[in-house]
Amino acid sequence: MALELRKRVFELLAAKPDQKYKAREIASWICDTYPAEAQEKLVNSTFIQDQTALINQLVAEIGANRPNWEKRYPELRSTETRPRQFYWTQKTEHDEVVEAEASTRTAPESEKPVPGEHSLYPSAINFLSSEYGVKAFRIDERKSSNAGSSGSNRWLYPDIVGLQSLAQGLNAEVAEAIRASSDRKVKLWSVEVKVLLNRSNVREAYYQSVSNSSWANLGYLAATEIEGAGTLDELRILFGMHGIGLIKLDPENPSEGEILIPARERLEVEWAMCSRLANENPDFRTFIKKVRHFFQTGDL
Secondary structure, three states: OOOOHHHHHHHHHOOOOOOOOOOHHHHHHHHHHHHHHHHHHHHOOOOOOOOHHHHHHHHHHHHHHHHHHHHHHHOOOEEOOOOOEEEEEEOHHHHHHHHHOOOEOOOOOOOEEOHHHHHHHHHHHHHHHHHHHHHHEOOHHHOOOOOOOOOOOOOOOOOEEEEEOOOOOOOOOHHHHHHHOOOOEEEEEEEEEEEOOOOOOHHHHHHHHHHHHHOOOOOOEOOOOOOEOOHHHHHHHHHHHOOOOOEOOOOHHHHHOEEOOOOOOOOOOOHHHHHHHHHHHHHHHHHHHHHHHHHHHHHO
């Protein structure tokens, strides 16, 4: 019996809704579960010589067919980042975002727990520190005074801010020369954190980052999952217009996170906006004190 790839892929995914599989895991499952069909494909091929080559071929075919399958079968979803993962769900993309942004979610025993947004802040701070030497801090918008009218502080504060010394890692004499000069000594970072980005929330999340990062040298949107065909392309288009970068977080191994789209740097800090933020939020005020301390002493 000939191997019907789409049928077998959907069989596995539909049997375990919302569980994510890499293409190689799916290919291995097909070969293990339907050895006769796999063997027939191997025998009938002029270029597939062994089981390893067969799995590689199935992986390639799954990837090549993905765009067409996703157009025809909305229940099939995939992540945008590498390695790409496939899953089957009856949920709308909006429902996925709502579920992901809940503070906690109980996952099936076979799945890893899905963290809430607040639990990702330490991971993001760890990533910025370990990979880029950024001294990062959490900004709790709930502490804001809300002195303005209702809604005046919406999209005003990022989740995380950071301070990066431009002298870090340089020769001590060079670092001292930079501190004594009038050259720029620091970069200020702003990061908005989301659990999940997909087509239902990507534009809103991005423009939230645009709004609350307008004061910083570097603005980023960070997420653990980026799902749905076209989501990453949409983020690249938005980056071209606004310059906010993209970070892929890894909650289990923060140092394994990566910057997928580097932010476009602004050379000047918007100090007037910093003043407004500091006036209304004690966390941001503390951050600005750290910045002042750095300018005065050179110490992070």
